[in-house]
Amino acid sequence: MADRIPELQDITFMSNSDTHSPWPHRLGREFNRIKVKELTFLEIEKAIEHKNNRGFTLNVGLNPKEGKYHITACSKCYLKFKINDAIRLNFRCPECNGIIKKGVMDRVNELSKWKEPKNPWHRPKYIHIIPLAEVISLATGISTITSKRIKDKWNLLIDKFGTEINILVDTKIDKIKEEDYKIGMIIEKFRMDKINYISGGGGLYGRPTLRSESDRYWGYGQSSLSDFLM
Template sequence: MNWRLSKLDKYALISNSDAHSFWPWRIGREANVFELKSLSYDGLFRAIKERDKNKFLYTIEVDPGYGKYHFDGHRECGVVLSPKEAEKLNNICPVCGRPLTIGVLHRVEELADRKEGFVPKNSIPFKSLIPLSEIVSAFIGGQPFSKKVWEIYTDLIKKFGNELKVLLEAGEEELASVCREDIAKGIVMVRENKIRIVPGFDGVYGYPLLGKLKEREMKTETKRDKQKSLKEF
């Protein structure tokens, strides 16, 4: 989103996790990947400042749609809207008539002087990932901190060494030798950016369309379509 604002072009963008708690699935969600001959403050500083793509390889990001205030909406009314949809309604909730809770993307649209998808010259590329525990929980159900999720998570870490190797490097067959095939496939789909995130709004976290979460969303969309057709009738 930062690339859409030309005033930020002079800055090197980095990505760091802000650990809101001590829970391990909140740590290391975002990172910067470097390839340096030797690790030093000066070398690290220069790689960032000069945006040397041979040394500063890429950043790792969690999709911004995951945030609790990405889209506009009203949690109590079950209303979630993109900025364009909200503006058509003058940012007023169509259910209760009160002002919508405006999301981060709405502010981005107000500030942006470039179209979505613009990539500035000399920008460091990024990769979007989802925490491993949340991928696993999407398939087996329950919370990311459940015992079943962490049994699978721990097995994967023991096999491959750390979470980023699981998410970025391990092959699908290798993964499937440790966990269920659908989980292995889901990890690769996240890596290849082949999933959609249902955006968060008004204090409600976004979530990936994977496994049981995808099934839930399909049922919700079917329900919405039926309600819409009844109104039209």
């Protein structure tokens, strides 16, 4: 998204997870891979400045569509709005009179000079992952992430493949499919950036979905997915 803003071309994007959640499955869901000669702060600094053949080689993180304020939406009833409608309505929701909060995507649109992102030479690939516990939840239909059945499956996969990052990013997809076909399918999909999302907005988180549902906007009914591809 942000590579449509010329001012950011020289900036290294860092995808770091925050740690304000007590749940371990929230840790490490965003991370960077960097190329350095040794693990020192000086080397990391060079990587951030993409100097002397150091640099970032991979960004991994959640899809921005999962963000609480991705789409312009009502902060009370979470109804989504096209930005022109929100402006016309003076950012007041006609359904509940709540305040409409401008989404990150519309703010990026305002700041953007380019319609399509232009990735500079130093920009690595960005994989939008789904944390393993959530992958298991999607595959099994068990919605409580902290449930024993999800934990058991998580442990089983970690015993087999070593680490969560191995499974989500590095292990050959056929090996995962051999172990669990449905989980392998979901991981393959997000590695190819083909997961469908219901976007967040107005303070409500977005979520990945295996169904063909899509965002609904005030005054529009069902919109086609292609309207939202960036």
